[in-house]
Amino acid sequence: MRPRHSLSSTLSFECPMSTAARLFHSKSDQTLYDRITPSTDQFATQQARWNDLADFLKSRMKDDTGYPISTWLQGSYKFDTQIRPLTTGAQFDIDLGLYFEWAGSDDDGDYDPEGFKELIQNALLDYADDEDNDASRVEEPKERCCRIAFNPDFHIDVPCYHLDRTKDRRALATESKGWEASDPKAIYVWFKDLHDDKTIRAQLRRLVCYFKMWAALKIEDEASRPSSITLTVLVAEALSEIDLSETSDDDDVLEGIITIIADRLDDDTEVANPIDNDEDLNRLSDEANDNLRARLREFEDTARRANAATSEATAAEIWTEAFEHFFPMPEDVEGEANANTAARSDIAKNHALVAYSFDPEIHVRAWSQNNENYERFGVNELPTILKDCSIDFTLVNATSLPVGASVRWTVRNRGHEAWTKNDIGHCSGDGYEVSEHSAYNGNHAMDLTVYQWGRIIGRRRIEINVRGTALAARQLPAKRRFRR
Numbered sequence: 001m002r003p004r005h006s007l008s009s010t011l012s013f014e015c016p017m018s019t020a021a022r023l024f025h026s027k028s029d030q031t032l033y034d035r036i037t038p039s040t041d042q043f044a045t046q047q048a049r050w051n052d053l054a055d056f057l058k059s060r061m062k063d064d065t066g067y068p069i070s071t072w073l074q075g076s077y078k079f080d081t082q083i084r085p086l087t088t089g090a091q092f093d094i095d096l097g098l099y100f101e102w103a104g105s106d107d108d109g110d111y112d113p114e115g116f117k118e119l120i121q122n123a124l125l126d127y128a129d130d131e132d133n134d135a136s137r138v139e140e141p142k143e144r145c146c147r148i149a150f151n152p153d154f155h156i157d158v159p160c161y162h163l164d165r166t167k168d169r170r171a172l173a174t175e176s177k178g179w180e181a182s183d184p185k186a187i188y189v190w191f192k193d194l195h196d197d198k199t200i201r202a203q204l205r206r207l208v209c210y211f212k213m214w215a216a217l218k219i220e221d222e223a224s225r226p227s228s229i230t231l232t233v234l235v236a237e238a239l240s241e242i243d244l245s246e247t248s249d250d251d252d253v254l255e256g257i258i259t260i261i262a263d264r265l266d267d268d269t270e271v272a273n274p275i276d277n278d279e280d281l282n283r284l285s286d287e288a289n290d291n292l293r294a295r296l297r298e299f300e301d302t303a304r305r306a307n308a309a310t311s312e313a314t315a316a317e318i319w320t321e322a323f324e325h326f327f328p329m330p331e332d333v334e335g336e337a338n339a340n341t342a343a344r345s346d347i348a349k350n351h352a353l354v355a356y357s358f359d360p361e362i363h364v365r366a367w368s369q370n371n372e373n374y375e376r377f378g379v380n381e382l383p384t385i386l387k388d389c390s391i392d393f394t395l396v397n398a399t400s401l402p403v404g405a406s407v408r409w410t411v412r413n414r415g416h417e418a419w420t421k422n423d424i425g426h427c428s429g430d431g432y433e434v435s436e437h438s439a440y441n442g443n444h445a446m447d448l449t450v451y452q453w454g455r456i457i458g459r460r461r462i463e464i465n466v467r468g469t470a471l472a473a474r475q476l477p478a479k480r481r482f483r484r
Contacts, residue, residue, distance in 0.1 A: 020306060020315035021249035025206055028333035030414065032319075033206050035326045035424050036083050036213045038092060042153070042420075046077070049134065049150050050096055053127065057098055057158070060123045065110065068101040070163065074184035076228055079191060081208040085153065086216055088423045092154035095145075097184060099163040099170070106162045106171045106179040113173035116160050117141055124148045124158065143175045153422055186275045187229065194236055200244065203253070208235045210254055214322055218295050224288040230271050230281045234261050237274075251319075255303035262296040265289070317449050317456050325410050325425030329447060331461055332412065358405070358450050358458035361397045366390070366438070370470065382462060388470030389438040393446055393462065398432040401450070405457070408449045409434045415442020438466045 025033045038046070054071045061069045075095035076082040085091055100116060102109060111119070121141050128135035128148060139147040145159040162171045162179065172182035195201045211231050219225040226234070238260040242253060269289045273279035284292065299322055306318035312330045320327045364382045366389045368374035376383050385391075395407065409428035417440035418424070428434045428446070436446065443465050450458035 019309050019312050020251050020319060022333060023312070023316055023319070023328050023330065024210070024250035024254075026333065028328075030328050030332040032323060032327050033209060035328060036209055036323075038082060038084060039419050041416075042092070046092065046094060046154055049154075050077075050094055050156055052133070053148070053156060053158075054096060056127055057096075057120070057123060060126075061098065061100070061119065064119055064123075065100065067109075070099045070101065072097040072099065072185060074159075074188065075157075076212075078184075078188055079208070079232065080205050081212065081228070081232060083209050083212050083216070084424065085422050088421050090153075090422065091149065094154060094156045095184075096156050096158050098158055098160045100160065101163045101165055103164055103166050109162060113179055114175060116173045117146060117175060120158055120160055121146045141175055143177070144172060144180075152420070183275065187273070190274050191232065191236060194240065200239075203248075203250065204236060204239055206250060207239060207254060207257060208232050210250070210323075211235050211257075213326060214299060217324055217326075218299070218322070219291065224284065224291060226282065226284065226292060233271055233274060233281060234264070238264070251303070251307055251315075255300070255307055258296060258300045258303055262293065262300055265293050265296065313459065314456055317459060320410065320449075324427055325412055328412065329445070329461065331445070332414070356450075356456070356458045358401065358452075359397075360395055360407075360448050360450055360458050360460040362448060362460055362462060363394045363396045364462055365392045365394075367392075368470075378462075380460060380462065382464060384465045384467050385438055386468045386470060387438050387441060387466055389466075391436045391438060391446075391464065393434050393436070393448075395432045395448065402452055402457070404453045406430060406451045407432065408451070410447045410449070411436060412445045412447060413440065413442065414444055415440060417441050418444070436464075438464065441466050441468070 022028070023031060025031050028034070050073070058069045058071060061067070072078075073095065074097050075093065077094045082092060082094075098120060100109065109116070118141075121138070124135075124138045124146055127133060128138050134151045136149045136151050139149070139155075142157075145157040147155050147157050149155040160173045161182070162173070163169075170183045170185070171179040174180050192201075195204065208231065211234075212228060215225050215231060235257055238257040239253070241260055242256050244253070247253060247256070269282055269284070270280050271282040273281050282289070302318060302322045306315045309315035309318060316327060316329050362380055364378045364380075366376040366382060366385045368386070368389050370388070374386070374389075376385050376389075379396075382391075393409065408430055411425040411428050413419070413423055413425045421440070423440070425444075428436060443463065446462045446464060448458075448460045448462075449456060
């Protein structure tokens, strides 16, 4: 195993003035960071459940074994780099480590690793049987943890460890491989102590989230995707190579980090564990590493084009290639107070806004399948509609598109109902007609982007405001009967 990647002296990047920095992170609640991370309500729900489960397991395991018991949150939740599930029905992940404490070797315990895991599995089953809990199911034991799922959208993995507190040493219980050396606390301390400046620490966490969401979107096969901790280490070590006195906006720094990581993996795919140089965190196959490097170069190209854009709207459209519907448009954060107001004013002075050469004209029709009398129309706009309507969008001047033109429709959802379901939006299609459905109350949007040979030549946003409940099915009058 080769030594860990060594950090070179800090690098500075000649980047244009940020055109989309406020769309990544600002005081708005519609930034990329807000759209890819748990809402305040979701975070509070998770916190209440893991606290309750931790209290239950500590009491139950102490009664069952007599050992002192402690817990330690780990993984993305602990690092504050948790990202939202890609789709409705998918789950947030929380890791709650459970520690059985005794002095001495791992094999000095009263149970073997499988025995400790069985105790936890049985406890989780009993916990789920309590109707006062929101637990929905307990899955079959995994190699390195037990898992319990909760309504509406998260699960808690419970790995268990032997902790020798006198030596500050930990070992993980596995299903079939015995005790395994593992210290989740050490790598968290490494991550936390990288930067003294709390502003840089917060930016590092955001950058890790951006990278994790990009990987989830662009590498669909989870087995071919770098692990969360691998991406965390790559981003953290790359940030340490950037001179933040030269550039500090998230979009510019992200471009620099992409390049550093891509260059690093081109040279050597090994990612040494920063607290154990003999462990390679990158366990991807050669084929998966080749795919990762190719996707990184595409990401790098997207970042360069976006940061070179001369308008915020164009930059946002380009960043959408990487982050899809999660990336906001300027209209999503318009009117929000943010720290980059002065910077955006300077951009407006120094760069003329792009004059798009094609002006899309969109006919919109919303109609209720339950009531034939409910129908709403509009051109480039739509009046407020009720829930449970079908919505048809048609590019009516498609015949005027130039040769080589293509289109992309993107739904961006906003509001409590959609976000509670983790339905932030989706790519709707690339034809001249698409259909959608008003499932949630809130102010949503359909964005159409028009390209020619890969260059943006037009865009149009249709605001879709949904209020109220769905119409009841129309009741037909009863037939009249006549006497003969």
